[in-house]
Amino acid sequence: MGFAALADAQKSGQTCQGWLGGVVPLTQNSAGEITEALGALRNGTPGAMDRLMPLVYEQLRRMARRQLSAEADGHTLTATALVHEAWLKLVDQTQTEWQDRTHFFAIASLAMRRILVDFARRHRAIRRGGVDGTPPAPISLDSVELSVAERADALIALDEALERLAEVDPRLARVVECRFFAGLTEEETAEALNVSRRTVAREWALARGWLYQELGGEVG
């Protein structure tokens, strides 16, 4: 666990806001970096994608966390809102070209998958570490009334099944990332993947069915 102990708690209470922001570069700096890296990606500069991914991952994770602690339940937190807000806040709109939004959404959908699956893995690691010691329950894809542990297991199983789906057809897995993990609309997904809306619609249906079967859903 990473921690630092500081002297004079009273004083630090007053200044901890600034201190909290000090760990990673402030959003403003990242905005410049993300805008620049999107430009590099557009121009086909090698390594642009490798630079973008951690930046987008980190900012989306922070935004999800901040939004979640700002409200009582998680109900109004949506990926759609997150990804759109991230696009508006993290990218200098005066310096973008039309392809950048598409690239950003494509990267953000991958980042959202990793973020959520990382949360699920962390939950499982803590559980295994003996907080309650119960072994993972068999996974269920039926989402009604799932416990936190079942949600973590379902997300991890889904992530692994998506890997297998990507081996069969990478685009089917990308459609799931865009539609499910990033909450993109059919149209935005079509743009991000450079295919027609109709293709997105039927491949989203196929991918869901394939995953449902792969994960042992009862289909009679």
Next chain:
Amino acid sequence: MKSADRRRSVTMDAVVEALDLPPDDRAAFLERRFPDQASRVEAERLLRACDRAVQGSIFDTPAVQFAAPLLKEAEESEPEVLSAALMGRYAIERELGRGGQATVYLARDERHLRPVALKVLHAEVLPGSGPTRGAAWFRREIELTARLAHPHIIPVYD
């Protein structure tokens, strides 16, 4: 995406075509495509799975909402897990502030009997759990701050 990347089965190819048709025409389409019943069964099962996955499955709610209790729990379980990790050294009293990256707690240094502020990096920021540089930044911040002595900079103890 090049079709060479794909290794879709005959079944998947048929089902994706069927999904393009009005629901009532799909069964007949599969019958024409697979006249032999044995080979049709697999396609019919996949098609049923496609229908079934639309309602009452994980895909009903967007992933973030599905995972929201997990994110929420990550926040709430932090003090508990932390207390166990810091046992005998620091006792956590309450939370002072929280950012996207770390949380600051008011704690008691049990060896030196003095109040301290504890800054705790969120667990998913640590290495091995995502492509972030969080932990390295944090270590650098601690090293830098520890070297400083100024009335407006909080001294680092540990």
